[in-house]
Amino acid sequence: MIDCGEGAQMQLRKSRLKFSRLNHVFISHLHGDHCFGLLGLISTLGLLGRTADLHIHSPHGLEELFGPMLAFFCKNLTYKVFFHEFDTKEPLLIYDDRSVSVTTIPLRHRVPCCGFLFEEKPRPNHIIREMIDFYQVPVYELNRIKNGADFVNPEGEVIPNERLTRPSEPVRKYAYCSDTSFYQKIVEQIKGVDLLFHEATFAQTEKRELKRRITARLLKQEK
Numbered sequence: 001m002i003d004c005g006e007g008a009q010m011q012l013r014k015s016r017l018k019f020s021r022l023n024h025v026f027i028s029h030l031h032g033d034h035c036f037g038l039l040g041l042i043s044t045l046g047l048l049g050r051t052a053d054l055h056i057h058s059p060h061g062l063e064e065l066f067g068p069m070l071a072f073f074c075k076n077l078t079y080k081v082f083f084h085e086f087d088t089k090e091p092l093l094i095y096d097d098r099s100v101s102v103t104t105i106p107l108r109h110r111v112p113c114c115g116f117l118f119e120e121k122p123r124p125n126h127i128i129r130e131m132i133d134f135y136q137v138p139v140y141e142l143n144r145i146k147n148g149a150d151f152v153n154p155e156g157e158v159i160p161n162e163r164l165t166r167p168s169e170p171v172r173k174y175a176y177c178s179d180t181s182f183y184q185k186i187v188e189q190i191k192g193v194d195l196l197f198h199e200a201t202f203a204q205t206e207k208r209e210l211k212r213r214i215t216a217r218l219l220k221q222e223k
């Protein structure tokens with residue numbers, strides 16, 4: 001989960017994602033709309049009888065704020081909550097497993113804040129079933145072949161890997177950048193991502209138009 005505002009639990013329910021599959025929460029910065037939902041979520045996970053550890057990644061200071069509240073409100077949690085805090089000045093690799101890595105993206109906001117770059121790892125090639133049957137490749141060879149090896153049959157003939165597999169899907173990258181003002185420095189880091197989530201409020205040149213819209217809305221409400 002990326003950030004955990006007040007409505008996070010509701011959204012999680014609405015999207016029909018399993019609460020039990022949530023193991024890591026990435027908090028971009030310590031503003032209420034990005035972390036007020038944490039306490040409720042942690043408590044709910046406890047009520048659901050969770051036993052797996054929950055990891056919360058955030059800029060420095062979150063544990064100091066939430067530690068006492070957890071100690072007070074969530075005394076008998078059935079699982080452990082771990083806080084992993086980091087500095088937001090430079091990009092840092094904060095999570096890495098065999099399928100994905102997460103790196104922080106330093107952002108420009110009123111308080112220390114960072115975005116997150118999620119990068120998938122390349123997956124093994126897909127086996128072409130018909131070719132595997134045709135060349136009578138034994139099962140114990142399949143893992144090597146998925147990872148790019150050629151097959152040598154008992155007669156010593158080499159079957160090139162391209163004939164036995166097709167490439168896996170290209171890796172995807174997702175950059176989450178909120179909250180921030182325009183910050184040229186991040187461009188190099190997020191270049192080429194497949195999906196970008198970025199703050200996009202009004203520019204200075206649209207100030208007059210924004211004022212007009214707000215006034216119009218207020219007048220409408222008054223009626």
Ligand SMILES: [Zn+2]
Binds near residue numbers: 029031109179
């Ligand atoms: Zn903020």
